[in-house]
Amino acid sequence: MTDTDPMKKLMSFIQHELMGNQTDPISKDDDLLGGGHIDSMGIMRLVAFLETEFGVSVPPADVTIENFETPQTIADYVQAACRGRS
Amino acid sequence: MVDLLHDNLTRSALKTPDQVAFHCGNNSVTYAELDDRSARLATVLRDRGVRPGDRVAVRLPAGVESPISVYGVMKAGAAMVPVDPSAPPSRLCSILRSGRIRHLITTKLADSALDELDRCATPLQHVIGVEGTDWPTLAFTPWSALDAVDPIDPIPLDRTQPAYVIFTSGSTGTPKGIVHSHYSGNSYARLSVKTYGVTGDDRVANLSPLHFDMSTFGYYSAVMAGATTVLIPPSYSMLPASLSSLIESQRITIWYSVPFALVQLLQRGVPEQRDLSSLRWILYGGEPLAPRHAQQLRRVLPDAWISNVYGPAEVNQCTYFHIAPTSQGGPKELSERPIPIGTLWEQTEGLILDPLDQVVQEKGVGELLVHSSTMMTRYWHLGCDDPVTFYFDLNSGKRFYRTGDLVRRGDDGELEFLGRIDRQVKVRGYRIELDEVEHAIAQHPAVVEAAAFCVSANETGRLLAAVTLQDSSPSETSDLKKQLAEQLPPYAVPEHLFVRDTFPRTTSGKIDRLKLTLEYNAFPDSTTDRGVTSDPAGGSAVPRQRPR
Numbered sequence: 223m224t225d226t227d228p229m230k231k232l233m234s235f236i237q238h239e240l241m242g243n244q245t246d247p248i249s250k251d252d253d254l255l256g257g258g259h260i261d262s263m264g265i266m267r268l269v270a271f272l273e274t275e276f277g278v279s280v281p282p283a284d285v286t287i288e289n290f291e292t293p294q295t296i297a298d299y300v301q302a303a304c305r306g307r308s
Numbered sequence: 309m310v311d312l313l314h315d316n317l318t319r320s321a322l323k324t325p326d327q328v329a330f331h332c333g334n335n336s337v338t339y340a341e342l343d344d345r346s347a348r349l350a351t352v353l354r355d356r357g358v359r360p361g362d363r364v365a366v367r368l369p370a371g372v373e374s375p376i377s378v379y380g381v382m383k384a385g386a387a388m389v390p391v392d393p394s395a396p397p398s399r400l401c402s403i404l405r406s407g408r409i410r411h412l413i414t415t416k417l418a419d420s421a422l423d424e425l426d427r428c429a430t431p432l433q434h435v436i437g438v439e440g441t442d443w444p445t446l447a448f449t450p451w452s453a454l455d456a457v458d459p460i461d462p463i464p465l466d467r468t469q470p471a472y473v474i475f476t477s478g479s480t481g482t483p484k485g486i487v488h489s490h491y492s493g494n495s496y497a498r499l500s501v502k503t504y505g506v507t508g509d510d511r512v513a514n515l516s517p518l519h520f521d522m523s524t525f526g527y528y529s530a531v532m533a534g535a536t537t538v539l540i541p542p543s544y545s546m547l548p549a550s551l552s553s554l555i556e557s558q559r560i561t562i563w564y565s566v567p568f569a570l571v572q573l574l575q576r577g578v579p580e581q582r583d584l585s586s587l588r589w590i591l592y593g594g595e596p597l598a599p600r601h602a603q604q605l606r607r608v609l610p611d612a613w614i615s616n617v618y619g620p621a622e623v624n625q626c627t628y629f630h631i632a633p634t635s636q637g638g639p640k641e642l643s644e645r646p647i648p649i650g651t652l653w654e655q656t657e658g659l660i661l662d663p664l665d666q667v668v669q670e671k672g673v674g675e676l677l678v679h680s681s682t683m684m685t686r687y688w689h690l691g692c693d694d695p696v697t698f699y700f701d702l703n704s705g706k707r708f709y710r711t712g713d714l715v716r717r718g719d720d721g722e723l724e725f726l727g728r729i730d731r732q733v734k735v736r737g738y739r740i741e742l743d744e745v746e747h748a749i750a751q752h753p754a755v756v757e758a759a760a761f762c763v764s765a766n767e768t769g770r771l772l773a774a775v776t777l778q779d780s781s782p783s784e785t786s787d788l789k790k791q792l793a794e795q796l797p798p799y800a801v802p803e804h805l806f807v808r809d810t811f812p813r814t815t816s817g818k819i820d821r822l823k824l825t826l827e828y829n830a831f832p833d834s835t836t837d838r839g840v841t842s843d844p845a846g847g848s849a850v851p852r853q854r855p856r
Contacts, residue, residue, distance in 0.1 A: 255542075255543035255546060255547070256369070256541065256543055260546070261546065261798070262545060262546040262568075262572060263803075264546075265546045265547065282548070282549055282575075282576040282577070282578050283549050283578045283581060284549070285547055285548070285549050285576060286547055286549050286550045286553075287543055287544070287547050287550045288550075290547060
């Protein structure tokens with residue numbers, strides 16, 4: 223893994239910025255939504271992060287449970303969005 | 309005559325046994341199943357020593373186990389005490405201690421929570437709903453125990469007995485228990501069913517967790533009407549596009565939420581891509597809805613009634629203000645003035661008093677006091693005659709609850725909400741006592757002084773706090789934030805903690821909170837501008853007020 227690995231950046235953002243280092247380390251298959259890890263403000267910050275960090279456009283219609291359930295589903299979504307763009 | 313809240317369930321189960329009572333995710337329970345399962349849970353609770361008048365804590369995520377627990381506890385003759393599953397264990401402990409609670413229904417308890425329970429020496433003896441945990445001081449009963457017992461008939465109770473106790477933020481740091489009897493709960497159910505014409509054909513969206521008083525509509529009113537309540541987990545409110553899909557697929561007819569969820573739905577829920585025509589009532593409460601958002605709502609849902617629901621948890625609901633659909637005589641363009649809280653509903657009287665308890669004349673501003681059949685009995689730790697909580701009107705001999713809300717009667721006679729007389733604020737519908745937040749911050753050894761305050765944001769308040777620290781302490785607040793997260797429910801933890809050298813002062817030397825609020829009012833909200841991270845501190849969890 224390198225610093226440019228999207229998953230690593232994503233996990234770091236969720237862990238440090240959204241959760242404020244307050245809980246045990248999360249893993250890529252953790253349920254972000256049900257576990258009380260993130261609130262609605264957090265989702266909005268996460269979307270803004272994805273757009274600036276990865277240069278993808280995240281329309282509101284894509285901000286769904288299927289796409290944002292775990293770090294893995296978010297990474298998959300970002301990858302698909304990047305592919306769609308190129 | 310139906311007297312007890314669970315009598316409504318029994319009646320609906322007789323009338324429409326196969327109707328779905330509660331639906332959540334992929335699970336649902338019919339009225340017959342809910343009646344049966346809750347009666348079995350009552351047996352289990354009796355067997356574990358629950359007696360009439362006891363309190364039983366219910367700490368569950370959204371799911372069909374919630375209504376089974378609510379009604380099971382009541383059938384066992386006890387009062388249901390909802391506990392926020394996302395609140396820190398210390399909160400659970402303080403509620404268990406305050407309420408002298410020996411029984412808890414929950415799905416899981418982390419080891420850290422069990423440690424905390426031991427450390428706090430709570431009266432807890434039995435945990436129901438948890439599988440295969442071993443802990444020396446507690447007896448565990450799995451949910452499957454319900455299958456092995458027979459349902460019992462509800463324990464006879466007087467309707468003045470407590471049905472549920474909601475613990476809410478208290479200014480001293482100790483949660484305040486709002487005690488509702490079967491009578492007050494049932495009065496609310498009856499009046500709300502009547503006001504909104506709820507029938508067995510309705511499908512009610514319940515977005516409020518059980519510990520939030522707005523859940524009473526989905527849990528009690530809908531059951532009285534024999535309607536279906538769709539329990540919506542918090543994850544849906546976070547992802548409005550999923551929420552709007554759910555409204556469409558579940559054919560929701562009555563929506564009830566805080567304005568924040570509605571605005572999210574309008575702004576990010578792609579409502580134009582969904583068929584939301586099943587909605588006939590949009591109820592909102594807890595906070596005001598900005599007129600421009602109401603206008604947007606009217607455009608998106610031209611055929612739905614909009615109702616501003618007002619009432620502190622202590623009285624359930626006490627006023628309403630309806631906006632009729634255009635097709636039924638409602639305005640196409642809404643007024644730009646704030647939406648009134650409206651008219652007192654039935655079985656309810658109001659007084660508007662000045663600080664000396666004199667009746668405010670004409671259109672003057674004063675505190676609203678309410679006497680209603682839906683009013684709580686008392687706060688758990690205080691008497692029914694507590695003079696701070698209640699006002700006794702010598703003319704009528706009636707007891708009024710002091711809401712702490714400032715109101716005025718408008719030109720059209722409708723009541724208008726103007727603010728609070730104390731330091732209670734609302735964030736996304738949740739009541740927060742700023743004194744409680746400051747009390748929690750001040751307990752940290754590095755803190756010299758603390759001020760918590762609220763700035764306005766997109767349709768709700770944002771809770772912020774500022775501190776001054778001991779000279780020797782590092783100006784690092786992550787430890788303090790961690791401590792707050794362990795003490796306060798998530799919504800009461802300030803979004804940002806600013807470290808300052810000094811506070812602005814009033815002439816009398818107190819912290820000038822107004823000035824503080826104005827100073828930080830423009831502090832960027834990283835959530836309002838999509839796609840732009842405008843946070844000057846680069847999204848740091850602990851932004852500094854100035855560069856170090």
